[in-house]
Amino acid sequence: MASAFEWATKNVxxxxxxxxELIPVDSLNSSSRFSPYSLLRxxxxxxxxxxSQYVCLNLTLKDILDPSSPEPEVTQHGLVLFIIEVDxxxxxxxxxxxxxxxKFSGQxxxxxxxxxxxxTLSVSPNTWDCLQKERKLKTxxxxxxxxxxxxxxxxxxxxxxxxxxxxxxVKSSRNKEGFGKISxxxxxxxxxxxxxxxxxxxxxxxxxxxxxxxxxxKLIIQDHWEVLLLPDKDKKTFEPKALALRKHKLSAWNxxxxxxxxxxxxxxxxxxGAVMKDFNTVTDFEQLQAEVEKEQRPLAMLDRKQQQSxxxxxxxxxxxxxxxxxxxxxxxxxxxxxxxxxxxxxxTGNVLSNLxxxxxQLVEKLAGSFLYLLGALNALNERQHQLLIQLxxxxxxxxxxxxELVKEILKENFNQTEEKPFSLPSKxxxxxxxxxxxxxxxxxxxxxxxxxxxxDEPQFTWNPSALNSVCALYGSLVMLQALNEVC
Numbered sequence: 001m002a003s004a005f006e007w008a009t010k011n012v013x014x015x016x017x018x019x020x021e022l023i024p025v026d027s028l029n030s031s032s033r034f035s036p037y038s039l040l041r042x043x044x045x046x047x048x049x050x051x052s053q054y055v056c057l058n059l060t061l062k063d064i065l066d067p068s069s070p071e072p073e074v075t076q077h078g079l080v081l082f083i084i085e086v087d088x089x090x091x092x093x094x095x096x097x098x099x100x101x102x103k104f105s106g107q108x109x110x111x112x113x114x115x116x117x118x119x120t121l122s123v124s125p126n127t128w129d130c131l132q133k134e135r136k137l138k139t140x141x142x143x144x145x146x147x148x149x150x151x152x153x154x155x156x157x158x159x160x161x162x163x164x165x166x167x168x169x170v171k172s173s174r175n176k177e178g179f180g181k182i183s184x185x186x187x188x189x190x191x192x193x194x195x196x197x198x199x200x201x202x203x204x205x206x207x208x209x210x211x212x213x214x215x216x217x218k219l220i221i222q223d224h225w226e227v228l229l230l231p232d233k234d235k236k237t238f239e240p241k242a243l244a245l246r247k248h249k250l251s252a253w254n255x256x257x258x259x260x261x262x263x264x265x266x267x268x269x270x271x272x273g274a275v276m277k278d279f280n281t282v283t284d285f286e287q288l289q290a291e292v293e294k295e296q297r298p299l300a301m302l303d304r305k306q307q308q309s310x311x312x313x314x315x316x317x318x319x320x321x322x323x324x325x326x327x328x329x330x331x332x333x334x335x336x337x338x339x340x341x342x343x344x345x346x347x348t349g350n351v352l353s354n355l356x357x358x359x360x361q362l363v364e365k366l367a368g369s370f371l372y373l374l375g376a377l378n379a380l381n382e383r384q385h386q387l388l389i390q391l392x393x394x395x396x397x398x399x400x401x402x403x404e405l406v407k408e409i410l411k412e413n414f415n416q417t418e419e420k421p422f423s424l425p426s427k428x429x430x431x432x433x434x435x436x437x438x439x440x441x442x443x444x445x446x447x448x449x450x451x452x453x454x455x456d457e458p459q460f461t462w463n464p465s466a467l468n469s470v471c472a473l474y475g476s477l478v479m480l481q482a483l484n485e486v487c
Contacts, residue, residue, distance in 0.1 A: 004203060005170060006026050009026070009212045012218070024212065025213060026379075026396055032211065034056065035211060035420055036121050037157060038056060038058060041148065043055055043375075044371065045372045047475065051468070061131075068134060072130075074121050080120075114171065114282065115205075118165060123164060154236060157235040158215070159214075159215055162212045163207060164207070167208045170203070203444045219478075220236075284414050284415060294367065295479065298481040307484075308483075309354050311480075313481070318352070323347065326348070332371060341360070373475075409460070410471065413462040422460055424460070443449045449466045450466030
């Protein structure tokens with residue numbers, strides 16, 4: 001079950017941005033930082049498959065341009081009133097008959113009602129054109145821009161934001177009820193029945209003026225500045241040093257008539273086309289799989305003692321969502337700035353000691369890998385954190401099967417944009433049936449992502465809005481597997 005705020009932002013984006021141009025804000029704490037003209041950079045380690053990749057620089061475009069008047073305009077679009085309401089029940093049952101008989105049945109009800117009054121603020125293309133003609137970049141550059149240039153990082157500017165018009169209270173609740181029976185026929189004295197339930201209620205107050213979603217464009221700072229309103233992956237904010245030097249030499253040669261720039265274009269055109277052709281043959285899930293496998297390698301290469309130390313620290317961190325978020329911010333800032341971290345005690349200190357060299361400096365690849373894991377875990381909710389603790393503490397090694405289960409679900413449904421039922425291969429169904437006491441653990445992890453499960457033969461219903469959560473669960477499980485299982 002996602003946070004109440006995140007649940008609301010995703011629903012707003014679903015209604016306002018069918019083409020998914022808008023990016024939902026995933027944290028209420030940062031919801032005031034994504035207004036039009038705000039400058040952003042991408043996180044050092046992040047994944048486009050589960051969370052927003054952008055970090056606010058606490059600067060606006062106006063801070064890096066020469067002052068002028070009047071102030072650039074922002075267009076306000078009419079108010080939109082959202083009444084987001086969910087009131088439904090899902091029932092399911094499970095029965096396994098072998099030497100051990102397990103019967104499980106349950107019902108989940110979810111109730112959410114939120115009234116949001118929002119307005120959209122955007123910068124028109126004409127305003128960008130006027131700004132580029134009338135406003136020059138400040139000289140000297142602000143220090144943060146100099147740092148970004150040195151690191152070769154891209155810079156982005158918010159071009160549109162969806163803001164709340166009034167203070168709003170967002171509520172999200174879920175009630176689970178289940179009952180079951182277990183009996184072992186060979187031992188007639190061992191029988192049992194049980195019934196239980198889980199009620200979850202989340203409430204959050206969203207202040208007036210909070211940004212629920214935003215849109216960005218890449219900012220180019222080279223011979224002149226401009227905003228790319230149409231995406232261009234090949235164009236960088238700052239001109240690469242090697243390219244700048246090459247252009248200087250080409251300019252000198254051209255001045256003597258030795259070389260025309262067009263003679264270079266056939267080579268670069270063919271090269272670029274080949275790269276794009278290879279890129280386009282890869283499916284979205286294959287991109288996710290390759291990304292996760294690449295990030296887990298540094299953890300898998302640690303010695304067993306370090307792996308166990310990090311895993312034990314993680315079990316403690318999973319008890320506190322705030323500690324995990326704080327550690328993510330610490331690692332992100334240190335990797336970005338290159339500044340060493342101060343020595344700290346507690347679980348956080350135990351983690352850092354395994355990610356630092358003898359001089360206290362973060363080992364970049366290893367720290368980046370662990371930061372990626374934290375990003376995946378922080379995209380899950382508190383209930384899922386508790387379920388992962390139980391999974392990691394099980395004596396039975398079922399993590400690899402859990403990975404295969406989630407992997408198969410994503411392969412089957414990654415590009416599905418509508419709800420639809422689906423079944424799993426018989427091998428994975430056997431794994432699900434054989435879990436007995438671990439059955440609800442698997443179901444709950446997936447249910448918290450937003451997938452529904454019902455029927456005597458486990459029948460799943462795909463929910464497109466669950467994609468990010470299922471991707472985060474997959475990433476978390478693969479990364480944890482690198483720490484938990486001996487290769």
